[in-house]
Amino acid sequence: MTLIVSESPDRANAPGRRKRDRRRSSLTAHGEPMVWLTGGSLALCVAMIVGLLGLVLYQGLGTFWPQEIVRLEAADGRVLLGAISSRSSYIPEESLLASLPPEQATLLREAMGDPSDPQPIERLLVRSENYELTGSHYNWIDRPLVVSEERPTWALCLERTEKGRFYGLPVAFLVDGEVVEEGPEATWKRFGEQHPAVRRRYLEYRRLEKRDLGHVNADMEEARLYLRSVALSKGEGSAAWLDAKAKFDAREEINRARAAEIQGRIDELKGANAAFALRMRTGDDREVDIPLERIVRAVPANQLSLAGKLRVYGSRWREFLTDDPREANSEGGVWPAIFGTLLMTLLMTLMVVPLGVIAALYLHEYAKQGFIVSLVRIAVNNLAGVPSIVFGVFGLGFFCYIIGSSIDEFFFSARLPNPTYGKGGILWASLTLALLTLPVVIVATEEALAAVPNSMREGSYACGATKWQTIRRIILPRAQPGIMTGAILAIARGAGEVAPLMLVGAVKLAPDLPLDLGRFPYLFPERSFMHLGFHIYDLGFQSQNSEAAKPMVYTTTLLLIAIVVALNLSAIWIRARLRRRFRAAR
Amino acid sequence: MTEIEKEKVILPHQAARQGAGDQAVTQSGHTSAKIGGLFEAISEGRPFQSVLHPELASQEPVVEVEGFNLWYGSTQALHDITFSVPKGRVTALIGPSGCGKSTLLRSVNRMNDLIDSVSIEGSMSLSGDPIYGRSVDVIELRKRIGMVFQKPNPFPMSIFENVIYSLRIDGVRDRGLLNQVCEESLRGAGLWDEVKDRLKSSALALSGGQQQRLCIARAIAAEPEVLLLDEPCSALDPIATGKVEDLIEDLKGTYSVLMVTHNMQQASRVSDNTAFMYLGRLVEYGPTDQVFLGPRLKETEDYVTGRFG
Numbered sequence: 001m002t003l004i005v006s007e008s009p010d011r012a013n014a015p016g017r018r019k020r021d022r023r024r025s026s027l028t029a030h031g032e033p034m035v036w037l038t039g040g041s042l043a044l045c046v047a048m049i050v051g052l053l054g055l056v057l058y059q060g061l062g063t064f065w066p067q068e069i070v071r072l073e074a075a076d077g078r079v080l081l082g083a084i085s086s087r088s089s090y091i092p093e094e095s096l097l098a099s100l101p102p103e104q105a106t107l108l109r110e111a112m113g114d115p116s117d118p119q120p121i122e123r124l125l126v127r128s129e130n131y132e133l134t135g136s137h138y139n140w141i142d143r144p145l146v147v148s149e150e151r152p153t154w155a156l157c158l159e160r161t162e163k164g165r166f167y168g169l170p171v172a173f174l175v176d177g178e179v180v181e182e183g184p185e186a187t188w189k190r191f192g193e194q195h196p197a198v199r200r201r202y203l204e205y206r207r208l209e210k211r212d213l214g215h216v217n218a219d220m221e222e223a224r225l226y227l228r229s230v231a232l233s234k235g236e237g238s239a240a241w242l243d244a245k246a247k248f249d250a251r252e253e254i255n256r257a258r259a260a261e262i263q264g265r266i267d268e269l270k271g272a273n274a275a276f277a278l279r280m281r282t283g284d285d286r287e288v289d290i291p292l293e294r295i296v297r298a299v300p301a302n303q304l305s306l307a308g309k310l311r312v313y314g315s316r317w318r319e320f321l322t323d324d325p326r327e328a329n330s331e332g333g334v335w336p337a338i339f340g341t342l343l344m345t346l347l348m349t350l351m352v353v354p355l356g357v358i359a360a361l362y363l364h365e366y367a368k369q370g371f372i373v374s375l376v377r378i379a380v381n382n383l384a385g386v387p388s389i390v391f392g393v394f395g396l397g398f399f400c401y402i403i404g405s406s407i408d409e410f411f412f413s414a415r416l417p418n419p420t421y422g423k424g425g426i427l428w429a430s431l432t433l434a435l436l437t438l439p440v441v442i443v444a445t446e447e448a449l450a451a452v453p454n455s456m457r458e459g460s461y462a463c464g465a466t467k468w469q470t471i472r473r474i475i476l477p478r479a480q481p482g483i484m485t486g487a488i489l490a491i492a493r494g495a496g497e498v499a500p501l502m503l504v505g506a507v508k509l510a511p512d513l514p515l516d517l518g519r520f521p522y523l524f525p526e527r528s529f530m531h532l533g534f535h536i537y538d539l540g541f542q543s544q545n546s547e548a549a550k551p552m553v554y555t556t557t558l559l560l561i562a563i564v565v566a567l568n569l570s571a572i573w574i575r576a577r578l579r580r581r582f583r584a585a586r
Numbered sequence: 587m588t589e590i591e592k593e594k595v596i597l598p599h600q601a602a603r604q605g606a607g608d609q610a611v612t613q614s615g616h617t618s619a620k621i622g623g624l625f626e627a628i629s630e631g632r633p634f635q636s637v638l639h640p641e642l643a644s645q646e647p648v649v650e651v652e653g654f655n656l657w658y659g660s661t662q663a664l665h666d667i668t669f670s671v672p673k674g675r676v677t678a679l680i681g682p683s684g685c686g687k688s689t690l691l692r693s694v695n696r697m698n699d700l701i702d703s704v705s706i707e708g709s710m711s712l713s714g715d716p717i718y719g720r721s722v723d724v725i726e727l728r729k730r731i732g733m734v735f736q737k738p739n740p741f742p743m744s745i746f747e748n749v750i751y752s753l754r755i756d757g758v759r760d761r762g763l764l765n766q767v768c769e770e771s772l773r774g775a776g777l778w779d780e781v782k783d784r785l786k787s788s789a790l791a792l793s794g795g796q797q798q799r800l801c802i803a804r805a806i807a808a809e810p811e812v813l814l815l816d817e818p819c820s821a822l823d824p825i826a827t828g829k830v831e832d833l834i835e836d837l838k839g840t841y842s843v844l845m846v847t848h849n850m851q852q853a854s855r856v857s858d859n860t861a862f863m864y865l866g867r868l869v870e871y872g873p874t875d876q877v878f879l880g881p882r883l884k885e886t887e888d889y890v891t892g893r894f895g
């Protein structure tokens with residue numbers, strides 16, 4: 001004991017044991033700089049994400065808010081009635097000033113102040129529309145040139161089914177060309193009474209045209225194709241053909257009658273609508289009669305209370321979410337695109353998850369680990385780095401042109417040379433994206449399988465279970481949350497992908513949804529479809545009325561993000577439910 | 587003990603002593619001098635004969651092991667093991683860590699097949715049927731053998747489903763039979779009273795001791811011919827250990843049990859026979875009271891009294 005006690009202070013003082021000088025240690029040893037570095041990086045990431053989301057939210061949510069209508073009279077004689085959609089400022093070039101009439105140039109020069117230090121002048125972008133009269137949707141006007149500005153109480157913004165919006169003041173309500181009401185107030189009142197019924201009739205006959213007549217036409221087309229296929233296989237004039245021809249004639253007869261009946265109803269509805277019109281006066285005092293059925297919505301923007309504005313806002317959102325697009329997609333709704341996105345993502349998930357899980361099962365549970373398996377694994381991981389457009393090219397070449405054409409040849413030869421499956425369609429698009437997201441699912445599933453404790457496998461084998469029984473009863477249930485993670489990642493990746501879709505079936509305007517509950521076989525996987533991502537690209541870069549399309553780009557982006565978030569949340573919710581079962585294990 | 591037996595027993599002992607000589611003793615010093623030369627002989631790989639007590643020959647065997655060798659890749663983990671597990675009794679495997687107890691146990695139900703690098707030589711049989719062989723159906727074989735692991739490994743499903751797992755994989759659908767087997771097995775494992783009200787809840791919510799007894803219930807639900815227990819109490823507290831020991835006591839007679847344990851008291855309390863292994867070899871095997879109270883080898887005595895290692 002004594003020895004040990006006397007020894008310890010000795011040791012502490014020994015030269016080798018002396019505490020090292022702390023001040024000489026390196027910067028990283030203190031840890032603090034790393035906290036700042038990591039924290040700063042995170043803050044940067046968060047700032048970028050929040051910034052992007054903030055921009056999309058701000059711009060996207062504002063699109064449908066009813067804007068005030070102003071009437072601007074300019075020094076150059078123009079009168080603009082419309083909504084101010086944006087403002088900017090610029091310094092006019094000397095040559096521009098020189099080209100203007102003198103009094104206007106003077107106005108601008110005054111606004112600019114000192115020529116050696118010119119102030120920028122403000123200019124307004126006015127959405128004045130009335131395209132059929134003015135030939136333009138938007139007009140710039142320099143603020144200093146505005147000589148009068150007012151907000152006419154009765155100014156109306158009419159959203160029409162075609163030719164864009166119309167800004168003007170209601171003058172009279174017409175029935176069969178006769179003025180029945182005059183003055184804005186009476187006209188507006190009468191409009192409110194008549195418009196809903198007119199609109200209902202309009203939607204009714206549109207539905208008849210599109211759906212009922214469409215079905216009749218499709219049936220006739222089918223009959224014709226059947227006759228043609230009989231002609232191709234048995235020969236024209238053969239007994240079978242004659243039989244088919246007789247049936248075809250009978251069927252055509254029925255369809256003709258049905259078409260005529262539907263057409264009659266359509267004409268009737270159209271006739272009832274044709275009587276009504278609204279006479280409007282534009283900002284520059286021209287009068288125009290607008291058929292009532294062409295008006296989707298009339299907004300007396302300057303009279304609206306907050307509740308009224310909210311109503312308009314809500315109704316525009318509803319239209320956006322549930323209606324077909326109009327005006328080259330820059331107005332109306334995006335329902336077909338929402339539907340196409342969801343259906344394509346669903347089909348993709350249904351294909352990629354089973355395929356990826358089975359592939360991962362083989363890789364992890366069955367294959368003998370070695371060089372070849374490592375090679376396959378590396379190849380799968382690398383697949384995730386291939387540019388998505390390459391998948392599009394592959395999908396077009398392989399699915400559409402090779403597989404699709406073969407299907408056409410064997411099953412739809414009567415329709416050739418028109419391709420059925422031999423072109424882009426929702427099935428091929430889903431398959432292409434399934435291929436694109438396959439690595440994600442495989443990698444996630446393999447990780448989930450690796451996380452299943454070996455003791456569980458051994459326990460199952462020791463009970464006399466076969467490999468497959470062990471996989472099905474023990475490993476897969478246990479790996480399910482991890483597999484769900486893979487599915488979530490695949491959905492997030494697939495729903496937001498655009499580039500490959502442009503090649504394999506997404507179109508700017510699809511006449512029919514790929515799902516038609518009124519016609520067998522209900523799901524039409526060969527049809528092309530609309531997709532929100534492609535819709536955004538189309539609005540932003542292919543639209544003629546690009547100013548009007550811009551806010552829609554943001555709104556559609558917002559919607560796409562919301563859908564991806566919703567898909568993810570639901571998948572996460574399912575995963576959380578699955579996880580609850582295993583919580584006790586941890 | 588007759589003179590002849592004594593000689594037979596002491597022979598390898600003495601041979602080892604002589605072979606090891608003074609050199610080994612001085613080299614490795616104190617420990618080696620204390621436990622003697624037999625272990626050294628084994629570690630040097632010299633031929634050596636397991637000591638099997640003759641009393642065992644009269645007991646009817648359920649598992650017979652004959653000249654069994656096992657390699658992990660190129661390292662040999664089991665050397666020429668020959669012994670048999672008697673029917674309806676508890677046989678304990680003891681020995682220092684890494685001596686191959688688990689390996690031997692896992693060889694009986696061919697769990698080592700799951701490891702690619704394993705190769706074997708020699709033979710084993712279960713109630714006369716070969717365990718290793720080309721024509722043996724491993725799945726059927728494993729159904730005749732129950733196994734409980736060191737760490738409880740309940741499956742991520744309900745208690746009920748855990749117990750009847752082996753019936754489920756056989757495709758049994760008869761509800762009445764399943765319920766009956768579940769109750770009998772849980773009673774057999776002494777767990778029935780604790781879980782009878784929550785058979786449908788997750789097995790993962792049970793305590794460690796309950797989980798281990800559940801694993802035993804799962805193993806006996808298939809009515810195996812032999813039950814393999816690999817340190818079944820090492821993850822349990824003394825009370826749970828006591829319960830599992832009582833359970834093994836109860837299983838005696840109905841089941842043939844081969845268990846690995848590090849706990850000498852446990853081995854002496856619950857087992858009928860004890861086998862002592864060292865570095866992949868079976869050193870001494872005999873009735874438990876003889877192995878503990880009057881071992882034939884000094885090395886066994888050193889080990890069971892804790893003077894070794």
Ligand SMILES: Nc1ncnc2c1ncn2[C@@H]1O[C@H](COP(=O)(O)OP(=O)(O)OP(=O)(O)O)[C@@H](O)[C@H]1O
Nearest residue numbers: 658663681682683684685686687688689690701848
């Ligand atoms: N999968 C394996 N691959 C290679 N060697 C192994 C493997 N499993 C065990 N071994 C080796 O085989 C020998 C015996 O191991 P085993 O697990 O049977 O020992 P044990 O007696 O059960 O030990 P413990 O009491 O610690 O459980 C050890 O040397 C071990 O390193």
Ligand SMILES: [Mg+2]
Nearest residue numbers: 687688689816
């Ligand atoms: Mg072990």
